[in-house]
Amino acid sequence: MRIAAILREARQYLSAAEIHARLERESAEVSLSTVYRTLEFLRAQGAVSQRTDEAGETTYLSCDGDHHHHAICRGCGRVEDVDCEAIDQFTEDLDQHNGFLLESHSMEFFGRCRACR
Amino acid sequence: MRIAAILREARQYLSAAEIHARLERESAEVSLSTVYRTLEFLRAQGAVSQRTDEAGETTYLSCDGDHHHHAICRGCGRVEDVDCEAIDQFTEDLDQHNGFLLESHSMEFFGRCRACR
């Protein structure tokens, strides 16, 4: 599917509107509705993850299912994977100190990638 | 101001609509517009931080300005502060491994607090 391919190649979070625009650019025209439906489908499949940006717009990123964290470049928007082995330690600490049972977490890092710094 | 007090006492992320409802409950009626305006004011002051939840709704939390991370209880919604001294190490690692200049980050932990687990 073209939408999945666009996301895979982009390596950054894209909004539905942005994806729609890119489809038009490669003259594979589909309606915005279809873009939303496809994204929802891909999300349900676990092929795509989503986040809402500061403006409240939902954006989508191709993902392979396993959990890792993202470093998002403020320059080009490119997303790199980061792994965080320290999380296990956190889980432990949170439990001990706060009595908080950690079930999931999300982390995002913002800065500038090698090319944009 | 009543809105700031509500947020301070709630110790959880509340939506504008929820705050509006709580104001009505204590018969301090103001319009939704005023709630939004006040929240924007408090945010600009740094007295309130905001996040957008899964549904895309903006929610607000009382905060004291300095940066720390949050453990959000899936049971009661209560937010606890977590500190993460490991971040400095991360910054170092990201730079070394990925050539990524870390400027800011956000982390959220989800689980169950002592009372709700």
Add this chain to the structure above:
DNA sequence: TTCTATTTGCGAACCGTTCGCAAAATCATC
């Protein structure tokens, strides 16, 4: 080919949020 099931596009509806504007409240000055 024919009938059925699925996917698509369109436009309206939805919902949280913002905006414009006029009414109301507040404040400063006399």
Add this chain to the structure above:
DNA sequence: GATGATTTTGCGAACGGTTCGCAAATAGAA
């Protein structure tokens, strides 16, 4: 207090991203 200027408020319309309903188009099965 009365007067006029400034600020805050409420209302309703507008906005923008997303969802929904429905009928037309397409794909699949028999």
